[in-house]
Amino acid sequence: MPKTLVYWAPELLRAERSTHKADIWALGVTLYQIITGENPFNTFDEESFREDVMTGNVDWSRLATSMRLRVVVENTLAVDPAARWDASFILSFIQEDFAVEIQKAWRGYY
Numbered sequence: 594m595p596k597t598l599v600y601w602a603p604e605l606l607r608a609e610r611s612t613h614k615a616d617i618w619a620l621g622v623t624l625y626q627i628i629t630g631e632n633p634f635n636t637f638d639e640e641s642f643r644e645d646v647m648t649g650n651v652d653w654s655r656l657a658t659s660m661r662l663r664v665v666v667e668n669t670l671a672v673d674p675a676a677r678w679d680a681s682f683i684l685s686f687i688q689e690d691f692a693v694e695i696q697k698a699w700r701g702y703y
Contacts, residue, residue: 598639598642599622599632599634599636599642600618600619600622600623601615601618601619601646602614602615602618602619602646602674603618603646603647603672603674604674606643606646606647612674613679613680614674614677614679615674617669617677617678617679617680617683618669618670618674618677620669620683621633621665621666621668621669621670622634622670624662624665624666624669625651625655625656625666625670627695627698627699628655628656628659628662628666628695628698629655629656631655633651633652633666633670634646634650634651635650646672647672648672649670649671649672651670653667658698659694659697659698661687661689661690661694662694662695662698664686665678665683665686665687668682668683669683
């Protein structure tokens with residue numbers, strides 16, 4: 594499976610037009626990877642990967658230690674692009690304690 598495919602949003606996998614919402618999806622994948630050290634979707638084979646992406650099948654328990662981080666990642670990985678947060682909404686949400694939470698997760702305090 595191509596390594597960059599893991600960052601493709603569902604709409605890109607369906608060969609639909611790319612918008613800024615696909616970039617938000619890639620941000621969600623990256624955040625999940627930073628926080629957990631793993632990919633949010635099965636990357637062992639492409640068929641399972643595509644099914645997981647299309648259905649939003651993510652192990653949210655890996656983000657159970659911080660609900661604030663989980664909310665951000667869940668809303669950046671919303672399968673429906675219309676429901677996916679945009680950059681301004683993410684920034685407004687994370688202003689409260691988000692930097693502190695990321696530092697704690699990165700340093701292994703969770």
